[in-house]
Amino acid sequence: MVPKGFLFSTVDAAIKKPGRKDLALIVSQKEAAIAGMFTTNRVKAAPVKLDMEKIRSGRAQAIIVNSGNANACTGENGMQDAREIISLVAGALMVKPSHVYVCSTGVIGVPLPMNRIRPKISKLMLGLGKSTVEDVAKAIMTTDTFPKIVTRKIKIGGRTGTLTGICKGAGMICPQMATMLCFIMTDIAVRQKTLNKTLQGTINNSFNRITVDGDRSTNDTVLIMANGMIGNKHINEKSASYRLFNKALNDITYELSRMIVKDGEGATKLIEIQVRGAKNEKDARKAAFAVANSSLVKTALYGNDVNWGRIMAALGYSGIALREERTDIYFGKIAIVKKGTGTGRESKASNVIKRKEFTILIDLNIGKASAKVLTCDLTEDYVRINASYMT
Amino acid sequence: MVPKGFLFSTVDAAIKKPGRKDLALIVSQKEAAIAGMFTTNRVKAAPVKLDMEKIRSGRAQAIIVNSGNANACTGENGMQDAREIISLVAGALMVKPSHVYVCSTGVIGVPLPMNRIRPKISKLMLGLGKSTVEDVAKAIMTTDTFPKIVTRKIKIGGRTGTLTGICKGAGMICPQMATMLCFIMTDIAVRQKTLNKTLQGTINNSFNRITVDGDRSTNDTVLIMANGMIGNKHINEKSASYRLFNKALNDITYELSRMIVKDGEGATKLIEIQVRGAKNEKDARKAAFAVANSSLVKTALYGNDVNWGRIMAALGYSGIALREERTDIYFGKIAIVKKGTGTGRESKASNVIKRKEFTILIDLNIGKASAKVLTCDLTEDYVRINASYMT
Numbered sequence: 001m002v003p004k005g006f007l008f009s010t011v012d013a014a015i016k017k018p019g020r021k022d023l024a025l026i027v028s029q030k031e032a033a034i035a036g037m038f039t040t041n042r043v044k045a046a047p048v049k050l051d052m053e054k055i056r057s058g059r060a061q062a063i064i065v066n067s068g069n070a071n072a073c074t075g076e077n078g079m080q081d082a083r084e085i086i087s088l089v090a091g092a093l094m095v096k097p098s099h100v101y102v103c104s105t106g107v108i109g110v111p112l113p114m115n116r117i118r119p120k121i122s123k124l125m126l127g128l129g130k131s132t133v134e135d136v137a138k139a140i141m142t143t144d145t146f147p148k149i150v151t152r153k154i155k156i157g158g159r160t161g162t163l164t165g166i167c168k169g170a171g172m173i174c175p176q177m178a179t180m181l182c183f184i185m186t187d188i189a190v191r192q193k194t195l196n197k198t199l200q201g202t203i204n205n206s207f208n209r210i211t212v213d214g215d216r217s218t219n220d221t222v223l224i225m226a227n228g229m230i231g232n233k234h235i236n237e238k239s240a241s242y243r244l245f246n247k248a249l250n251d252i253t254y255e256l257s258r259m260i261v262k263d264g265e266g267a268t269k270l271i272e273i274q275v276r277g278a279k280n281e282k283d284a285r286k287a288a289f290a291v292a293n294s295s296l297v298k299t300a301l302y303g304n305d306v307n308w309g310r311i312m313a314a315l316g317y318s319g320i321a322l323r324e325e326r327t328d329i330y331f332g333k334i335a336i337v338k339k340g341t342g343t344g345r346e347s348k349a350s351n352v353i354k355r356k357e358f359t360i361l362i363d364l365n366i367g368k369a370s371a372k373v374l375t376c377d378l379t380e381d382y383v384r385i386n387a388s389y390m391t
Numbered sequence: 392m393v394p395k396g397f398l399f400s401t402v403d404a405a406i407k408k409p410g411r412k413d414l415a416l417i418v419s420q421k422e423a424a425i426a427g428m429f430t431t432n433r434v435k436a437a438p439v440k441l442d443m444e445k446i447r448s449g450r451a452q453a454i455i456v457n458s459g460n461a462n463a464c465t466g467e468n469g470m471q472d473a474r475e476i477i478s479l480v481a482g483a484l485m486v487k488p489s490h491v492y493v494c495s496t497g498v499i500g501v502p503l504p505m506n507r508i509r510p511k512i513s514k515l516m517l518g519l520g521k522s523t524v525e526d527v528a529k530a531i532m533t534t535d536t537f538p539k540i541v542t543r544k545i546k547i548g549g550r551t552g553t554l555t556g557i558c559k560g561a562g563m564i565c566p567q568m569a570t571m572l573c574f575i576m577t578d579i580a581v582r583q584k585t586l587n588k589t590l591q592g593t594i595n596n597s598f599n600r601i602t603v604d605g606d607r608s609t610n611d612t613v614l615i616m617a618n619g620m621i622g623n624k625h626i627n628e629k630s631a632s633y634r635l636f637n638k639a640l641n642d643i644t645y646e647l648s649r650m651i652v653k654d655g656e657g658a659t660k661l662i663e664i665q666v667r668g669a670k671n672e673k674d675a676r677k678a679a680f681a682v683a684n685s686s687l688v689k690t691a692l693y694g695n696d697v698n699w700g701r702i703m704a705a706l707g708y709s710g711i712a713l714r715e716e717r718t719d720i721y722f723g724k725i726a727i728v729k730k731g732t733g734t735g736r737e738s739k740a741s742n743v744i745k746r747k748e749f750t751i752l753i754d755l756n757i758g759k760a761s762a763k764v765l766t767c768d769l770t771e772d773y774v775r776i777n778a779s780y781m782t
Contacts (some may be wrong), residue, residue: 043707043715043731073703073715075732108700109733218704295686296777303778309499312464313609316434324434324464341466342500379778380771386687387694387770 001151002133003162003187005029005229009127010139013120015106015113016068021139023117024131025124026063026183027093032227034060034101035195037203039220045072046082047102048219054098058192060225061099063183064089064124067140067168071104071112072218081112088121103181103221105168106142133185137166140181143385144170148259152248154188156241159230161188163245165252169260180207182222182256188245189228190235197237198246199224206253210261210374211292224249261374266381271301272359276370283320284371287362290318291375298378306349308336315362326365332358392542393524394553394578396420396620400518401530404511406497406504407459412530414508415522416515417454417574418484423618425451425492426586428594430611436463437473438493439610445489449583451616452490454574455480455515458531458559462495462503463609472503479512494572494612496559497533524576528557531572534776535561539650543639545579547632550621552579554636556643558613560651571598573613573647579636580619581626588628589637590615597644601652601765602683615640652765657772662692663750667761674711675762678753681709682766689769697740699727706753717756723749 009025016022036055038048054060064085071078082102090097104112137147151164169180190198203222228234235241262270273292278284291297294314300307308329315322329337332352334345352358400416407413427446429439445451455476462469473493481488495503528538542555560571581589594613619625626632653661664683669675682688685705691698699720706713720728723743725736743749 041704041707042713043703070700073700073728073732075716075730077732108698108703109728218700218707295773299774299777302774305779307499309461309464309501309609312434312499313432316432316609322433325466337464337500339466341464341468378774380774382686383690383693383769383771383774386690388696 001162002164003185003227003229005187005227006185007129008131008133008136009124010131010135011120011123011127013066013116015066015116021135022066022068023120023124024065024136024139025089025128026136026185027128028061028225028227030227030229031099032060032225033058033190033192033195034223034225035192035199036221036223037199039217041218043073043218045070045104045219046074046078047071047104048221049079050082050086051101051103051221054101057098059099060101061095062089062093063101063103063223065103065140065181066112066117067142068106069104069110069112070106070108070219073109074111077111081114084114085117088118092121092125101223103219105140105181105219108218133164133166140166140168142168142170143265144168144263146263148256148263150252150255152251154244154248156188156230156232156235156244159232161186161230161232163188163248163252165256167256167260170263170265180220180260182207184222184224184249184252186224186226187229188226188235189232190226190245194235194237194242195224195226198249201246202250202253205250206257209372210257211289258374261376264376265385266379267376268302268379269355269377270357271375271377273373273375274359274361274370275364276361277364277367278369278371279321279367281369281371284369287315287318287320287364288371288373290314291360291362292373295378298375301353302377302379304350304353306331306336306346306353308342311360311362312337321366322364323366328363328365330361392553393555394576394618394620396578396618397576398520399522399524399527400515400520401522401526402511402514402518404457404507406457406507412526413457413459414511414515415456415527415530416480416519417527417576418519419452419616419618421618421620422490423451423616424449424581424583424586425614425616426583426590427612427614428590430608432609434464434609436461436495436610437465437469438462438495439612440470441473441477442492442494442612445492448489450490451492452486453480453484454492454494454614456494456531456572457503457508458533459497460495460501460503461497461499461610463499465500465502468502472505475505476508479509483512483516492614494610496531496572496610499609524555524557531557531559533559533561534656535559535654537654539647539654541643541646543642545635545639547579547621547623547626547635550623552577552621552623554579554639554643556647558647558651561654561656571608571611571651573598575615575640575643577615577617578620579617579626580623581617581636585626585628585633586615586617589640592637593641593644596641597648600763601648602680649765652767655767656776657770658767659693659770660746660768661748662766662768664764664766665750665752665761666755667752668755668757669760669762670712670758672760672762675760678706678709678711678755679762679764681705682751682753683764686769689766692744693768693770695741695744697722697727697737697744699733702751702753703728712757713755714757719754719756721752
């Protein structure tokens with residue numbers, strides 16, 4: 001099921017709670033093209049800083065990831081630790097250090113336990129090929145409750161190519177990516193320039209359109225490696241193959257981002273906020289995020305409380321162009337607000353709000369632009385999980 | 392203790408839960424100067440729309456307030472209801488309808504129960520003078536757990552003047568005011584122009600510097616009435632009396648805004664976020680609000696978890712000018728971050744974080760601007776209160 005030529009290994013280096021894998025290695029047997037996108041947070045973790053430099057070369061052979069520690073706000077020592085991990089892996093694999101990428105996720109501000117990581121590198125090497133992609137997806141989890149993997153197969157010039165994406169993320173999730181790591185592997189040959197282009201487009205429609213708690217992390221990273229092992233000619237950006245590839249990548253990132261919100265810390269439901277009839281796309285996005293991030297809206301969703309007034313209030317403070325008397329709101333197909341006032345259909349809408357997944361549609365009726373954002377409800381469990389994350 | 396010439400009345404009109412007063416009347420025996428500030432939310436409640444028109448005249452004699460229903464998103468009917476209440480009160484008091492102000496707070500989108508309010512107006516009139524300012528402060532409460540009243544006395548030209556402010560608000564609290572109503576009364580003679588000027592300044596340093604949940608309401612209103620009953624000459628803006636008056640008003644609004652945050656829904660502690668060393672004041676404010684509004688910071692504060700990484704992350708995504716390697720963070724007097732990395736003094740800082748009130752100081756060390764914001768922690772109770780507000 002996974003793309004050809006990718007090997008996996010995972011070990012327990014006691015970075016997270018003992019007994020859980022927390023160090024993972026992804027190796028492409030053949031040097032691969034790579035593209036990436038990184039957090040826009042000005043406080044960037046050491047591994048993010050290093051990978052942002054490396055990615056310029058466009059070439060990669062391995063990714064080493066740890067969970068349980070973000071290696072962020074760790075100063076020059078953190079940079080040295082990340083560099084040491086890279087050189088240990090590069091040395092053992094006998095590849096250039098510039099072709100080894102490093103990612104971390106977990107608590108901010110704590111030095112990496114290098115004394116526990118160092119001795120595990122050789123074990124990681126010995127295990128190469130003995131772990132599955134699912135093992136890796138599990139090893140990168142922090143507060144996630146399930147591993148997140150999506151695979152798509154497409155036909156390229158008579159050959160079958162595979163794309164597999166894995167990711168982690170459940171809290172500190174917001175536009176401009178999240179406390180998330182995402183690794184996408186494919187055996188289709190694609191040049192870095194093309195990878196870059198398609199990756200940016202797909203991320204704007206997926207990871208940049210989700211929110212769990214409005215926070216953005218120091219470590220967000222998406223990497224895509226294409227090793228060309230199926231032997232196709234590099235995909236041309238004007239070809240039908242490109243469109244197929246782009247669609248597969250869109251599917252993968254959208255599905256993974258849905259999984260992240262579904263697994264939102266403490267969340268019990270997944271809600272798509274659709275805004276249409278906005279003056280322009282920026283307004284549509286702003287409106288959707290204002291509603292999707294409102295604590296009052298999210299607690300009402302949790303409590304099965306069709307409190308549409310909180311949606312109106314969020315629209316009102318979002319700063320968008322708005323005419324209260326034109327605004328319509330639907331829960332699923334139930335019109336709960338028409339022209340700015342309630343329709344009294346709360347009891348019908350309460351059948352919708354009780355579902356595990358549903359859509360809230362807001363029609364501003366002043367323009368033609370639209371946007372969608374995925375969000376989840378805010379529960380006591382979110383508070384419990386985050387009140388005691390370190391302890 | 393209260394300013395001369397103000398009478399109060401409260402009744403139970405069954406708008407909130409039965410048995411709790413929910414309709415209150417404040418009357419100045421003498422026509423008073425009035426100034427006000429209103430929500431910046433584009434979705435404004437009917438009473439806010441009416442009061443914003445009235446306030447231009449600068450004159451007032453009465454304020455009628457109900458809790459339990461916001462009369463927001465209620466369309467033309469909501470406007471008619473608010474106008475009817477005004478005309479009933481004006482008729483009974485035999486004053487101009489333009490001198491009667493109306494305020495509402497509570498659930499959005501539900502028509503006012505006029506059939507229950509109408510018959511209570513005469514009872515409200517009969518009770519004038521039999522209720523205290525504390526009764527009014529209680530009658531305007533929604534999720535508040537205690538009434539909020541602050542009084543200051545000052546000497547103006549040999550006479551003693553009194554200022555008393557009351558307010559309500561506990562959730563939907565954010566910059567640009569909150570789900571809050573605030574009424575300030577004084578028996579000192581002040582012209583509307585002067586009242587306006589001092590009110591704007593004080594609000595920017597008080598109600599616009601607090602946050603409970605980042606939401607902004609449709610009903611926020613601050614009104615100040617000055618009836619001049621102590622017989623002083625109108626305060627001159629260049630006089631020492633003005634400075635005294637301004638200081639008293641600052642004290643009152645700051646104390647009331649502290650009370651709001653302290654009474655934040657589900658909150659167990661009050662935290663002042665101080666930012667200094669910012670490039671400019673806008674950055675300082677943005678940084679302070681990013682930290683003060685972060686769900687991850689607020690849950691960590693609740694859990695007594697000195698998770699300063701979440702503060703760094705919030706600073707990083709706030710969009711301000713920032714040099715990670717210059718940033719210092721203090722919990723009380725304990726330096727927990729120096730030059731962007733941890734000092735390891737978590738155990739000392741954990742004595743601070745357990746307090747009911749403390750300060751987090753962030754020194755960006757790149758400029759000279761500073762700002763302060765008051766916030767509270769985010770608890771399971773916040774979720775519980777807001778998941779079942781309507782039901």
